[in-house]
Amino acid sequence: MAIVEVTIVPLGTGDTSVSKYVAKCHEVLKKETEVKHMLTPMGTVLEGDLDKILAAIRKMHEVPFGEGAKRVSTQIKIDDRRDKQSSMTGKMESVESKL
Amino acid sequence: MAIVEVTIVPLGTGDTSVSKYVAKCHEVLKKETEVKHMLTPMGTVLEGDLDKILAAIRKMHEVPFGEGAKRVSTQIKIDDRRDKQSSMTGKMESVESKL
Amino acid sequence: MAIVEVTIVPLGTGDTSVSKYVAKCHEVLKKETEVKHMLTPMGTVLEGDLDKILAAIRKMHEVPFGEGAKRVSTQIKIDDRRDKQSSMTGKMESVESKL
Amino acid sequence: MAIVEVTIVPLGTGDTSVSKYVAKCHEVLKKETEVKHMLTPMGTVLEGDLDKILAAIRKMHEVPFGEGAKRVSTQIKIDDRRDKQSSMTGKMESVESKL
Numbered sequence: 413m414a415i416v417e418v419t420i421v422p423l424g425t426g427d428t429s430v431s432k433y434v435a436k437c438h439e440v441l442k443k444e445t446e447v448k449h450m451l452t453p454m455g456t457v458l459e460g461d462l463d464k465i466l467a468a469i470r471k472m473h474e475v476p477f478g479e480g481a482k483r484v485s486t487q488i489k490i491d492d493r494r495d496k497q498s499s500m501t502g503k504m505e506s507v508e509s510k511l
Numbered sequence: 512m513a514i515v516e517v518t519i520v521p522l523g524t525g526d527t528s529v530s531k532y533v534a535k536c537h538e539v540l541k542k543e544t545e546v547k548h549m550l551t552p553m554g555t556v557l558e559g560d561l562d563k564i565l566a567a568i569r570k571m572h573e574v575p576f577g578e579g580a581k582r583v584s585t586q587i588k589i590d591d592r593r594d595k596q597s598s599m600t601g602k603m604e605s606v607e608s609k610l
Numbered sequence: 611m612a613i614v615e616v617t618i619v620p621l622g623t624g625d626t627s628v629s630k631y632v633a634k635c636h637e638v639l640k641k642e643t644e645v646k647h648m649l650t651p652m653g654t655v656l657e658g659d660l661d662k663i664l665a666a667i668r669k670m671h672e673v674p675f676g677e678g679a680k681r682v683s684t685q686i687k688i689d690d691r692r693d694k695q696s697s698m699t700g701k702m703e704s705v706e707s708k709l
Numbered sequence: 710m711a712i713v714e715v716t717i718v719p720l721g722t723g724d725t726s727v728s729k730y731v732a733k734c735h736e737v738l739k740k741e742t743e744v745k746h747m748l749t750p751m752g753t754v755l756e757g758d759l760d761k762i763l764a765a766i767r768k769m770h771e772v773p774f775g776e777g778a779k780r781v782s783t784q785i786k787i788d789d790r791r792d793k794q795s796s797m798t799g800k801m802e803s804v805e806s807k808l
Contacts, residue, residue: 417553419588419719421782428594428721428780431602451606452551453558453599454516454588462671466664473660473688483725485718487784488686489518489553490671491646495527495680500552503530504547507550510534520621520683527681562772565666565763572759572787581792582626584619586685587785589770594779612735615751617786626792629800633807650749651756652714652786652798676711687716693725698750699727705748708732 414462414492415500418469419455422481433479437472444468450500455487459500462492513591514599517568518554521580532578537570542585543567549599554586558599561591612690613698616667617653620679631677634671639663644667648698653685657698660690711759711789713799715766716752719778730776733771743767747797752784756797759789 420428420437437456447460449469458465460496469488476484491498520529520538536555540548542607544558546567549553568587590597618635619628635654639647645666656663667686674676674682689696717734718727734753738746742756744765753761766785773781788795 418564421649423666423720423727424723424725425721426723429605430720431605432609434606438606450552451603451604452553453514453549453595454515454551454557454590455553457552459761463668466668470661470664473690475573477690478561479559483691484688486688487691488688490682490684490686491553492526492671492675492684493527493681494675503552503558504541506528506530506626507533511533522619522621522628522717523626524621525622525624530623562767565767569760569763571736572789576789576791582790583787583788585785587781587787589781590786591770591774592780592785593774615749618770626790626802629803630806630807636808637803641794648750649801650751651712651747651754651800652712652749652788655750680795689751691725700752702748704726705731705745707737708729709735 413460413498414465414490415503416465417455417496418456418458418472420472420476421485422476423483425481431468436475440471440475441468450498451479451508457500462490499500506507512559512597513564513579513589513603515556515557515564516588517555517571518586519571519575520584522582522584524580532575534576535574537569539574540567542568547599556599561589611658612688612695613665613696613701614656614663615653615687616656616670617685618670618674621681621683621685622672624681632676635674637674638669639666646698655698678680710757710795711762711787712795712800713755713762714752715755715769716784716788717769717773718782719773720780720782732772733772733776737768737772738765745797754797785800
């Protein structure tokens with residue numbers, strides 16, 4: 413199980429807003445029932461099997477092109493820990509318990 | 512007002528866990544009363560005046576060194592929008608309203 | 611054709627140096643003859659078909675685990691432009707011609 | 710001495726090309742004589758005193774706004790190693806010596 417953050421932005425669209433593209437990407441995620449997701453102010457965090465997550469991101473990356481974008485910048489940050497079970501909520505609780 | 516995501520990790524500590532360093536960084540943030548912050552599974556999102564945020568991050572970057580780390584990797588992603596007022600919660604609501 | 615930057619670092623290894631892991635990742639790239647690569651001080655830049663690049667990165671991501679790491683942080687930045695042919699050298703020349 | 714990668718892109722400009730903004734940012738760097746810089750296909754790598762580097766990046770971040778952009782996305786990746794002297798060329802040579 414990996415935890416992955418993804419941010420997908422179109423360049424050169426003539427519109428400073430990107431929320432419509434993010435929303436369309438989340439429609440892709442609704443069908444990916446084996447991948448958990450959490451929206452943050454700066455991206456989307458995914459949790460699940462790494463290959464399933466990467467396959468979902470590959471589909472999400474196509475979304476802005478489908479909406480007319482000619483250039484897309486996609487950033488992916490993988491946190492893959494294999495010495496213990498990790499989760500999105502577990503990571504946050506681990507920090508909060510130390511505060 | 513900018514929105515900034517920061518992730519700070521020590522390298523070569525011999526311990527796969529980083530939550531103790533994140534918690535110490537959040538102690539720095541408690542004193543930065545003009546900068547709002549939100550913990551996510553993959554980092555911390557800050558909202559406020561860009562220069563105040565960058566000054567806070569500069570202090571946070573020193574935290575792992577103070578805890579004994581010899582190498583620190585810090586990533587900063589700035590989203591600076593000047594055509595309209597932006598906020599952490601506003602960005603998420605803008606996506607959610609389109610879902 | 612996409613241009614992709616990747617950075618792969620193990621966490622918790624007890625050694626601040628990561629060059630041995632980077633070198634092993636580049637051995638993977640030697641076999642990926644359809645993906646061009648360029649080493650930079652902060653990562654590796656890849657050029658080629660996006661799916662072939664992502665498949666190569668998937669193999670590179672396993673390298674530190676094979677060397678004993680228990681946690682790996684992998685960052686991927688995709689620049690996918692479809693309105694014109696793009697290349698690593700072309701992008702740099704485009705900037706340099708304007709200087 | 711730290712090594713820092715920076716990528717600055719304007720959003721919503723209506724033009725998929727960003728090289729003109731990168732070139733203008735490099736004009737800022739020409740005046741920052743205490744900060745070394747290296748152009749890569751995906752960003753710019755800086756080497757020097759961390760505070761001097763961050764001050765230079767702060768100026769670079771304003772460049773696209775000066776050119777008319779309304780939203781700027783700036784990414785900064787700091788590699789700060791304090792157990793030994795590090796440099797852009799040294800990091801690459803360390804990997805290449807192991808290949």
